[in-house]
Amino acid sequence: MFDPKVKHPMPTRDPKIRARDFLPVELGYDEETAVEEAKRCLNCKNKPCTGGCPVRIDIPAFIAKVAARDFDGAYEIINASSSLPAVCGRVCPQETQCESKCVRGIKGEPVAIGRLERFVADYHLNKPEKPVPKIEKNGVKVAIVGAGSAGLTCAGDLAKKGYEVTVFEALHKAGGVMTYGIPEFRLPKSIVSAEIENLSRLGVKIETNVVIGKTLTIEDLKEDGYKAIFIGSGAGLPKFLHIKGEELNGVFSANEFLTRINLMRAYEPDADTPIWRGNKVAVIGGGNVAMDAARSAMRLGAEKVYVVYRRSEEELPARREEVAHAKEEGVEFHLLTDPTEILDDGNYNVAGLRCVEMQLGEADASGRRRPFVKPDSEFVLEADTVIVSIGTAPNPLIKNATPELAVTDWGGIVVDEDLGTNLDGVYAGGDATSGAATVIMAMGAGKRAADSIDRYLNR
Numbered sequence: 001m002f003d004p005k006v007k008h009p010m011p012t013r014d015p016k017i018r019a020r021d022f023l024p025v026e027l028g029y030d031e032e033t034a035v036e037e038a039k040r041c042l043n044c045k046n047k048p049c050t051g052g053c054p055v056r057i058d059i060p061a062f063i064a065k066v067a068a069r070d071f072d073g074a075y076e077i078i079n080a081s082s083s084l085p086a087v088c089g090r091v092c093p094q095e096t097q098c099e100s101k102c103v104r105g106i107k108g109e110p111v112a113i114g115r116l117e118r119f120v121a122d123y124h125l126n127k128p129e130k131p132v133p134k135i136e137k138n139g140v141k142v143a144i145v146g147a148g149s150a151g152l153t154c155a156g157d158l159a160k161k162g163y164e165v166t167v168f169e170a171l172h173k174a175g176g177v178m179t180y181g182i183p184e185f186r187l188p189k190s191i192v193s194a195e196i197e198n199l200s201r202l203g204v205k206i207e208t209n210v211v212i213g214k215t216l217t218i219e220d221l222k223e224d225g226y227k228a229i230f231i232g233s234g235a236g237l238p239k240f241l242h243i244k245g246e247e248l249n250g251v252f253s254a255n256e257f258l259t260r261i262n263l264m265r266a267y268e269p270d271a272d273t274p275i276w277r278g279n280k281v282a283v284i285g286g287g288n289v290a291m292d293a294a295r296s297a298m299r300l301g302a303e304k305v306y307v308v309y310r311r312s313e314e315e316l317p318a319r320r321e322e323v324a325h326a327k328e329e330g331v332e333f334h335l336l337t338d339p340t341e342i343l344d345d346g347n348y349n350v351a352g353l354r355c356v357e358m359q360l361g362e363a364d365a366s367g368r369r370r371p372f373v374k375p376d377s378e379f380v381l382e383a384d385t386v387i388v389s390i391g392t393a394p395n396p397l398i399k400n401a402t403p404e405l406a407v408t409d410w411g412g413i414v415v416d417e418d419l420g421t422n423l424d425g426v427y428a429g430g431d432a433t434s435g436a437a438t439v440i441m442a443m444g445a446g447k448r449a450a451d452s453i454d455r456y457l458n459r
Contacts, residue, residue: 005108089118148176150430278385
């Protein structure tokens, strides 16, 4: 018998099988499981879970609809706040947001809010016919720079308000990190495409292969009649360690590695742009991107995949779920380990990773304990491929082409509390202002910006 204090488990595929393909790992709830899980919700009057949601979904209300088997009604509630529910149900870190506020979690496990959101969104996407929303357009043009989670959310919310919205995307496919960063086994690209199609039904136009800062400038957009502009260009500039050997063949940024796999589908046998397939792969970093890179390397056929991280498992920034899945699939973790040099085999190829062991001291500015080198602890980790996954910075193209745009010393666009920049009618949000963060945080910024733009255009 099911224990009401415990979540209904998420069905997953066998780790030994899934570790060698790019098919989805998690299979999702069926209808009966979703209804039973929804019945665990206490329907709290003060809705603490909603307070933990960056886009403020009315969580108890949609869960009550699921419990009553009104899945269409549940979708309407979610869709009122979220433009990308099928995405968020898969990749949003609910455990540190809405589910962390769930009262059920005080004496047991919280309600599986993310899994229920995924179920409802998938139910809607699988319906053969979807009505076209009736929206009265106001004729006012708004430009969105970047078709990632921040830009698409802002576009969707503005389109619902009647604006003529055009999204300009630098790559040949929309979706941002959802398309080029998150692997197929975590977020199928068909799901991203379906969510984008929903936005198209609202009247959102997307122009790809347009690089704002090169193809067009912010000033060009204003001259073309766009009355407001939102910059959601993300943080696509990879950071490196600046250690000896980083220039060798077989060294990748996680950004390039995942883009080639996900956007260009380099894992397919007949791919036009194949990716290097390492046999012993070391991934440096401990975030979700590092887990994605490590698990992708395993699926490309690596014999050994290591995650190298200088703090302990307690400090790993990746989601617990992703760490657990990586371990199940055979990824090995070298924690309290810091790389100092990438070794050369004499032919400009990676021959190994020189490392030192670390110890943890007092907490630093991030709140995590500061690592320091353990004496006489140097060793070499066998590797023919190294993937660097230590973060990204905002793309510099827009600020370089718009010198009057205020930016921080690390390249983030400076915004006020309404996400307005120092340029009239120009707003920004998501990773372009904060640095690399989660999909749902970027979506929250997109919603805030849409409200601010609406107020600006109606003042």
